[in-house]
Amino acid sequence: MGADSMLNNLSPVVSQYDYDSYRVPLRKEGNSYTIYVADKFSRVFDEDTLPDEVKTKMAMILANPMQICKDYELTNLRLMQCPVEGVRSIGWRASDTMFIVILLYKTLCSLRGENIL
Numbered sequence: 026m027g028a029d030s031m032l033n034n035l036s037p038v039v040s041q042y043d044y045d046s047y048r049v050p051l052r053k054e055g056n057s058y059t060i061y062v063a064d065k066f067s068r069v070f071d072e073d074t075l076p077d078e079v080k081t082k083m084a085m086i087l088a089n090p091m092q093i094c095k096d097y098e099l100t101n102l103r104l105m106q107c108p109v110e111g112v113r114s115i116g117w118r119a120s121d122t123m124f125i126v127i128l129l130y131k132t133l134c135s136l137r138g139e140n141i142l
Contacts, residue, residue: 032101034101037133046114050124053122058071058072082126085115093119103119105125115127
């Protein structure tokens with residue numbers, strides 16, 4: 026992400042459609058995936074270590090041709106806004122490198138290294 030990006034303090038936000046799901050920011054650069062799992066906490070994966078649920082959703086997101094903005098144009102608000110209704114339970118591409126992946130709370134906790142009952 027360029028130094029001129031308007032993004033800051035990326036962290037998951039609860040979905041407005043399903044309170045057990047979260048809009049989770051993800052940055053893809055080459056074969057590297059940075060998932061912002063909590064405030065000031067991210068996890069980095071490659072294509073081999075990316076969790077299956079995220080890998081499946083990313084495949085669906087990348088297969089959907091949507092108009093995206095440039096990284097330097099992206100703001101936190103624009104990143105979190107679902108562009109079309111049909112993708113709000115999967116996720117969307119917001120810019121060249123930034124995505125939102127919709128994850129269940131238990132999946133998000135697992136990515137954080139937390140155990141939930």
